[in-house]
Amino acid sequence: MIKHDRTDRQTGPRVITVHQERSLRKLLFRWEFTIIFLFVFINIMNAMMSENYLNMMNLSNTLKMFLDKGIVAFPMMMVLLLGEIDISVASQIALTGTVMGWCASRGANLSVVLLAGLALGALLGWFNGFLITKFTELSSTIITLATEILYRGLAWMILENNAYTNWPEAMHQFSWGSVGGIPVILFVFFAEILVFAYVIHFTKFGRSLYAMGRNEKASLYSGLRTGRIKRLVYMLTGIFSALASVFLCSKLGSSRANMAMNYEMDVIAMVILGGVSVSGGVGSVTGVAFSVFVIGLLRYGLGLINVSSEIIMIIIGTLLIVPIAIPNLKRFAGESDFLPLRKRSRAPGRTQGE
DSSP: EEEEEETTTTTTEEEEEHHHHHHHHHHHHHHHHHHHHHHHHHHHHHHOOTTTOOHHHHHHHHHHHHHHHHHHHHHHHHHHHHOOOOOHHHHHHHHHHHHHHHHHHTTHHHHHHHHHHHHHHHHHHHHHHHHHOOOOSOOOHHHHHHHHHHHHHHHHHHHHOBBBBBOOOOHHHHOOOOOEEEEEEHHHHHHHHHHHHHHHHHHHHHHHHHHHHHHHHHHTTTTTOOHHHHHHHHHHHHHHHHHHHHHHHHHSBBOOOOTTTTTHHHHHHHHHHTOOOTTTTOOOOHHHHHHHHHHHHHHHHHHHOOHHHHHHHHHHHHHHHHHHHHHHHHTTTTOOOOTTTOOOOSSSOOOOOO
C-alpha cells in the first residue's frame, strides 16, 4: 500500500510506504530510546542543579557506590525473562560475604576467599532453582522469600552482631582500585554487559529464556529442558550475587550479617525500569544497563542538593510507573503490537522439565 504525500517538481513524487511509517514509529517508541532519554535528561538536570556533579572524583566514588548492585541486575534480568523472581539475592550477598570473611579471618589467601564465596553463591542459587523446579505448585516469590529468610538467618547465626575485618590486602583493590583513574568495578560492569548481551541476544540459550517467558509449556513440548535452564539461571544469579559481595566487602572493609539490606529491591527496580517485563519474555540488556546508571546517578545528583532519602525513594518509585504507562501511550499511537510490559499469554500452571 503506497501513498503520496506531495509532489516535488525537481525530485518527483516522494513515496512513503505505510510499513515504513509504522516501522519508524515502532523504532522511536522502543523502550531503549526512552531510558536513554531519561539518562541524558537526568545528567543534564543534575549538572544544572549542582556544580559539583561533574567532578570526576565524585563521579568515580559514586560509581563504586551503586555498581555492585548493577552486577546482580543482569542475572536478575534472566530470572525475570523466565517470568520468575528472586528476592533472596541480598541475603545471598550477606551469607557469601560472611563465609568469605570467615575464611579470611583464618588466614586464607585471596584466591581461596574468592573461590569459597563464588562456590557458595553457586550452591545457594542452585538450591533456589532446585526448589522452584521441584515444587512447581509454589511461586518463585514464595520460595525465594523463604530462602531469603533462611540465608540471612544463617549469616546471623555465624556472625551475630560481630564483623569480620581481617581481609587480604589485595581485597581492597576490588572496590577502591582504579586503572587510569577509572574504577575497576566499572571495567567489570562493562565486561558483564558485553557477555550478557551476547548470551541473551545472540545464543540459543538466550532465545530459550524469551521462549519460556512467553509460554513455558510450549517450550517444554518443543524440547527445551526448562527445569535445567531455570536451575542454571538461578545458579548464575547466585554466582553474581557472590561477585557483588566481593565488591561490597571490599568497599566496606568488613562483612556483617546485616549488609546489603534491601539490595534486592534496588536490583529489581533497575531491571524493571530497564524495560524487562515481570510477566517474562520481554526485555533487553541495553535498557537494563542504562537503567542502572539512571537510578544510581539520580540518587547521587539529588543527594548533592540535600534531597532527603524519602523524597528520592518517591521519585524512583514514580519512575517505575513509567514502564507501565508507556504501553498505554503506544496504544494511542497505534502500536499496540509492541508493548514492552504487556502480560504475555501463558499456559495455566507451572511445568517441570529436565
